[in-house]
Amino acid sequence: MPQNDNDVHPVSTGLFGWIEHKWTGRIIFWGLLALSAVLILIDLIHHRHVQQDIESISGFYGIYGFVAFAFVVLMGRPLGWLLRRHEDYYGDADDSDGGHL
Amino acid sequence: MSAFLAVINPGLLLILAGLICAFMPDQRTRQVLTIATPIAAFWLLSGAVQQEDLMSLSMMGVDMVLYRVDSLSFIFGFAFLIAATLNGIYALHQDDRVQDASALIYAGAAVAATFVGDFLSLFVFWELTAISSVFLILKTGTRAAYGAAMRYLGVQILSGVLLLYGAAQLFAMTGDMSIRSLSLGADAGTWLLLFAFGIKAAFPLMHNWLQDSYPRATVVGAVVLSAFTTKLAVYILARVFAGENILIWIGAIMTVFPVFFAVIENDLRKVLAYSLNNQVGFMVCAIGVGTHLALNGAAAHAFAHIIYKGLLFMSMGAVLYRTGTTKASELGGLYKSMPWTAVFCLIGAASISAFPFFSGFVAKSLTMSAVLYEGHIIVWAMLLFASAGVLEHSGIKIPYFAFFGHDSGKRVEEAPFNMLLAMGLASFICIAIALPSVSGFGYGMLYQMLPYPETAQAYHPYTFDHILTQMQLLVLAAMAFVLLQRFNLYPEERPGTVLDADWAYRRAGYGAALWSGAIWRKAGPALMDVWQGIWHRAYERIESAFSPQGVLARGPLTGGMAVWVAVLLCTVLLLSFLG
Numbered sequence: 001m002p003q004n005d006n007d008v009h010p011v012s013t014g015l016f017g018w019i020e021h022k023w024t025g026r027i028i029f030w031g032l033l034a035l036s037a038v039l040i041l042i043d044l045i046h047h048r049h050v051q052q053d054i055e056s057i058s059g060f061y062g063i064y065g066f067v068a069f070a071f072v073v074l075m076g077r078p079l080g081w082l083l084r085r086h087e088d089y090y091g092d093a094d095d096s097d098g099g100h101l
Numbered sequence: 102m103s104a105f106l107a108v109i110n111p112g113l114l115l116i117l118a119g120l121i122c123a124f125m126p127d128q129r130t131r132q133v134l135t136i137a138t139p140i141a142a143f144w145l146l147s148g149a150v151q152q153e154d155l156m157s158l159s160m161m162g163v164d165m166v167l168y169r170v171d172s173l174s175f176i177f178g179f180a181f182l183i184a185a186t187l188n189g190i191y192a193l194h195q196d197d198r199v200q201d202a203s204a205l206i207y208a209g210a211a212v213a214a215t216f217v218g219d220f221l222s223l224f225v226f227w228e229l230t231a232i233s234s235v236f237l238i239l240k241t242g243t244r245a246a247y248g249a250a251m252r253y254l255g256v257q258i259l260s261g262v263l264l265l266y267g268a269a270q271l272f273a274m275t276g277d278m279s280i281r282s283l284s285l286g287a288d289a290g291t292w293l294l295l296f297a298f299g300i301k302a303a304f305p306l307m308h309n310w311l312q313d314s315y316p317r318a319t320v321v322g323a324v325v326l327s328a329f330t331t332k333l334a335v336y337i338l339a340r341v342f343a344g345e346n347i348l349i350w351i352g353a354i355m356t357v358f359p360v361f362f363a364v365i366e367n368d369l370r371k372v373l374a375y376s377l378n379n380q381v382g383f384m385v386c387a388i389g390v391g392t393h394l395a396l397n398g399a400a401a402h403a404f405a406h407i408i409y410k411g412l413l414f415m416s417m418g419a420v421l422y423r424t425g426t427t428k429a430s431e432l433g434g435l436y437k438s439m440p441w442t443a444v445f446c447l448i449g450a451a452s453i454s455a456f457p458f459f460s461g462f463v464a465k466s467l468t469m470s471a472v473l474y475e476g477h478i479i480v481w482a483m484l485l486f487a488s489a490g491v492l493e494h495s496g497i498k499i500p501y502f503a504f505f506g507h508d509s510g511k512r513v514e515e516a517p518f519n520m521l522l523a524m525g526l527a528s529f530i531c532i533a534i535a536l537p538s539v540s541g542f543g544y545g546m547l548y549q550m551l552p553y554p555e556t557a558q559a560y561h562p563y564t565f566d567h568i569l570t571q572m573q574l575l576v577l578a579a580m581a582f583v584l585l586q587r588f589n590l591y592p593e594e595r596p597g598t599v600l601d602a603d604w605a606y607r608r609a610g611y612g613a614a615l616w617s618g619a620i621w622r623k624a625g626p627a628l629m630d631v632w633q634g635i636w637h638r639a640y641e642r643i644e645s646a647f648s649p650q651g652v653l654a655r656g657p658l659t660g661g662m663a664v665w666v667a668v669l670l671c672t673v674l675l676l677s678f679l680g
Contacts, residue, residue: 007437007438007512008437008438008512009437009438009439009440009515011440011441012436012437012438012440015436015440015443015444016436016437016440016443019436019505028583029583029587032576032579032580032583033580035576036573036576036577036580039569039572039573039576039577040573042569043569043573046565046569048566048569048570049564049566051470051473051474052473052476052478052481054478055473055570059573061485061570061571061573061574061577062573062574062576062577063577064482064485064486064489064574065485065488065489065492065573065574065575065576065577065578065581066577066578066580066581067581068485068486068489068490068578069489069490069492069493069577069578069579069581069582070581070584070585072360072361072364072489072490072493073364073493073581073582073585073590073591073592074585074590075361075364076364076365076591076592077592079361079364079365080365080592080595080597080599083365083599083600083601084365084595084597084598084599084600085597085598085599085600086597086598087596087597087598088598089597089598089600089608090248090598090607090608092244092245092248093245093598
């Protein structure tokens with residue numbers, strides 16, 4: 001909850017008020033899971049028109065998307081460790097004193 | 102429209118308006134100019150006869166074509182003009198002569214370059230895009246922005262020089278300066294051109310000027326910059342190198358590698374810069390495939406991308422304008438104070454992620470299908486991987502960390518009305534050109550503008566199979582996000598500088614230059630002494646031997662020599678008589 005409700009934009013309550021609801025997280029999680037299952041199930045029943053053999057595997061796109069996404073995110077930590085340096089590495093961080101000309 | 106107006110390159114009109122803005126103190130007049138000029142330019146363009154040299158001149162034996170329109174240049178020029186109009190609206194709140202002028206001249210140069218027909222004219226406008234746009238970075242006013250602007254200018258000018266050099270080589274060999282389809286051969290000219298275009302399109306390892314400069318540009322500047330430079334390069338690649346196989350691989354690599362940088366980058370405008378790189382990769386790949394379907398894909402993607410990427414930069418610009426930062430580690434929960442911006446950002450995110458009913462879907466499908474039809478399985482798998490990556494960094498990371506996620510407690514005002522209006526219009530276009538086609542409205546509007554409209558009309562993006570596969574890809578990828586969040590496996594956003602290929606010149610190259618400078622300062626005098634000592638001694642030796650006072654010129658040598666030569670001759674004569 002925001003510390004100061006007076007500062008919240010009135011439109012926000014209408015558009016995004018549901019985010020605050022305690023069930024929202026669970027609904028998103030189970031909703032997505034159900035949707036995933038439905039999409040894979042349709043693929044098992046429905047015969048898709050394909051260009052290449054690999055596409056014909058049921059749920060190929062879903063599995064590929066899941067694995068690709070997870071791989072990218074999981075690479076974040078090792079890559080960050082490898083490539084991330086302090087903010088003023090090049091000596092021109094905007095926040096440092098005298099950053100402005 | 103009068104015959105006179107119909108032969109004016111619309112880019113020149115924008116450049117003229119930009120020049121007026123540069124000297125116009127009255128804000129109201131500039132506001133009118135920045136919005137009305139692109140619309141007037143479009144009116145000029147719509148009256149142009151296609152496939153004809155509308156304005157040409159001959160200079161120094163080179164035929165220059167200053168205005169020529171066809172279906173390929175039309176869609177790019179049209180997209181540039183829409184972007185220029187939206188940028189004008191987005192910038193209404195600021196009273197800045199330099200940025201207004203810079204944005205208009207830059208847009209004008211890009212439009213003009215799209216409609217010229219020879220490499221020499223292209224060079225002029227190519228360099229003008231660089232020179233006019235640098236002010237959009239400089240105006241931030243920080244030292245970091247100044248450094249980035251200078252690096253940007255250096256790289257862009259280099260691209261222009263390579264373009265001119267390549268075109269000159271080509272002219273020397275063929276005597277033809279016209280922009281035409283070329284194939285990469287043994288001659289250096291075409292390769293130089295590819296390098297010139299590649300720098301501007303931000304090919305892998307030549308890409309860092311983009312991530313370096315765009316995030317440091319002003320609020321409006323980054324929006325303006327995102328539309329023109331790289332897409333001008335995409336256009337010219339499609340015109341000159343369509344069907345070059347090397348582009349398929351360059352494009353595919355270009356879609357994949359920025360995904361990894363985007364996931365660890367903390368500055369959300371820099372994430373968008375990496376995402377821009379990744380999107381241009383799809384277009385470059387399609388150009389490499391080179392079939393009608395693929396070129397349609399490149400053009401459609403460029404059109405859709407100019408709008409939704411501009412929209413995403415606008416939303417992050419609004420965040421920067423209100424909160425003073427775009428660092429993910431300092432943001433979150435902004436939906437409470439900037440709900441409209443959040444909605445527009447979500448529309449941009451859905452568009453770039455290619456959700457059905459959003460513009461990325463109808464545009465990217467063309468490219469994906471073209472790659473698959475030509476049997477490039479590995480490349481197709483790379484593009485599919487990159488599509489999941491786009492969902493990660495632009496579809497989820499940008500809106501999630503700025504507007505949702507952990508509440509930063511920042512309570513600010515909603516973006517100014519003009520910014521919301523520009524974002525709203527961009528959002529409208531993102532959806533309008535993506536809806537299933539009903540009586541001319543919907544994606545049909547986009548498809549009929551493509552370079553090969555017959556091929557486009559035969560393609561149907563909204564098939565059951567296609568929606569199913571795309572939804573599978575996106576929904577299960579989103580599922581991965583939710584799971585990773587739940588198990589705390591999503592890496593937290595941390596401030597820092599992420600090293601990329603620009604390390605080579607910003608750290609290693611710059612370091613080597615500093616180091617050699619320091620060494621020279623320290624060891625220089627001593628080294629100079631040694632060198633001068635050696636040279637001095639050698640000079641003395643030579644002088645002591647050969648000078649008029651030297652060993653060889655000393656004493657009776659010259660006279661004695663003559664006597665001895667005479668004696669020798671006599672001896673030889675005597676011996677020959679005796680023999």
